Amino acid sequence: MNSINLKARAKINLALDIINKRPDGYHEVRMIMQTINLFDKIYIKKINKPSIIIDTNIPYIPKNKNNLMHKAATLLMEQYGISSGVYINLHKVIPVSAGLAGGSSDAAVTLIGLNKLFNLNLSYKELMAIGVQIGADIPYCIMRGTALAEGIGEQLTPLSPMPKCxxxxxxxxxxxxxxxxxxxxxxxxxxxxxxxxxxxxxxxxxxxxxxxxxxxxxxxxxxxxxxxxxxxxxxxxxxxxxxxxxxxxxxxxxxxxxxxxxxxxxxxxxxxxxxxxxxxxxxxxxxxxxxx
Known part of the structure; x- marks a missing residue:
């Protein structure tokens, strides 16, 4: 497999509560998260050049190390010694800075895609452990579905599926x-x-x-x-x-x-x-x- 097409889905918070503020500045939360059928389209392809190239339909989205997809790809590729590069095309539909975890979902799908492209055979649990190093919402965006999120959002408990609506x-x-x-x-x-x-x-x-x-x-x-x-x-x-x-x-x-x-x-x-x-x-x- 040299390329892959993926969907990065948005989330909504059905519940968001803050329990306390930790000494490190992070807030302890208790949330019910739900994935929805609103998604960005992501295409990832292996390239011979040892670099991460990002292209997108939204001109103001960063294409460098400030992009969460770039951070996710860099972390995974360095950790597992991947020497070749990747081209990532992002077709953005989820609004930016909207409270829908669009950027986190893009990064999550980047990890999932690279795992498949390079045959790393990492479990979702292992991918989630990598993702949390980049952002608190990324583990959930890897898991998806209906879930209780605690801690800073990274402690996840799957729940029964949300009823149709x-x-x-x-x-x-x-x-x-x-x-x-x-x-x-x-x-x-x-x-x-x-x-x-x-x-x-x-x-x-x-x-x-x-x-x-x-x-x-x-x-x-x-x-x-x-x-x-x-x-x-x-x-x-x-x-x-x-x-x-x-x-x-x-x-x-x-x-x-x-x-x-x-x-x-x-x-x-x-x-x-x-x-x-x-x-x-x-x-x-x-x-x-x-x-x-």
């Missing part, structure tokens, strides 16, 4: 710095936290109502205060028939969970018509048993 994604025309949002967090000021245990029970029971009733993201207390448009989009989602709506990650992307496909399609049409959000997508959840 439709997910409307809307990102306003702003970018948010994850590091800046976390730096502004006041844990003692949280008035409402997600009920993670109740959500896990709802997932096990395949009860979408129980899951959505207990959703929550404590980072909304920071990001919405700075960008009120996020709350406006949440309210619009609920007006259009979403059974729940929440900001993903540190934002600014908002998602709405829909039980009914027709309502979700109508909401997508209305959001586009009203020009609410710069990037708008209607998608579904992705579970580990699905291929691709």
């Amino acid at each position: 439709y997910v409307l994604i809307a990102k306003p025309d702003i970018n948010v710095s994850t590091a800046q949002v976390y730096s502004m967090v006041d844990i003692d000021a949280f008035e409402k936290r997600p009920n993670v245990e109740a959500m896990i029970q709802g997932i096990e029971e395949q009860d979408l109502t129980k899951i959505t009733n207990h959703m929550g993201n404590v980072l909304e207390t920071v990001t919405i205060k700075k960008y009120p448009v996020i709350n406006q989009i949440k309210e619009k989602m609920l007006e259009k028939g979403a059974i729940a709506s929440m900001m993903s990650g540190s934002g600014p992307t908002v998602f709405g969970i829909f039980r009914d496909k027709k309502k979700a399609q109508k909401a997508l049409y209305d959001f586009k018509l009203d020009n609410i959000g710069k990037n708008i997508f209607l998608t579904t959840i992705f579970n580990r048993k699905e291929r691709g």
Whole structure:
């Protein structure tokens, strides 16, 4: 095998709680993560030249060592003594700096792709141990599906698959710095936290109502205060028939969970018509048993 095509899928946070801040500056979190069927396309090819060449359809994405894919490829190739090089073409669809782990997913898929191309036969657990050295979300983006994430996000427990639903994604025309949002967090000021245990029970029971009733993201207390448009989009989602709506990650992307496909399609049409959000997508959840 000399080349491979892969899909790097986005994630949403069904729950995001912060437990405490560690002495090293990182925050201990408790999150329920879910992969969705919104993805970047990645093509990786072996080349004779000992270098990592990245090409992309988005001009402002770095193509050097500042790119997470480049970091992932460098770390893996150095660790396993790979002397040849790779060409990586990224067709970006997941919005950048959106709280959807697009960059982390691209890096995760780079590790998966190189593992296959160079016949390293590394397990997902081994790839996840490499990935966490680059970013806390990368192990989850390797695992995918429905999972409880703890620690700084790298301690993962697979959960039962999320029940079928439709997910409307809307990102306003702003970018948010994850590091800046976390730096502004006041844990003692949280008035409402997600009920993670109740959500896990709802997932096990395949009860979408129980899951959505207990959703929550404590980072909304920071990001919405700075960008009120996020709350406006949440309210619009609920007006259009979403059974729940929440900001993903540190934002600014908002998602709405829909039980009914027709309502979700109508909401997508209305959001586009009203020009609410710069990037708008209607998608579904992705579970580990699905291929691709």
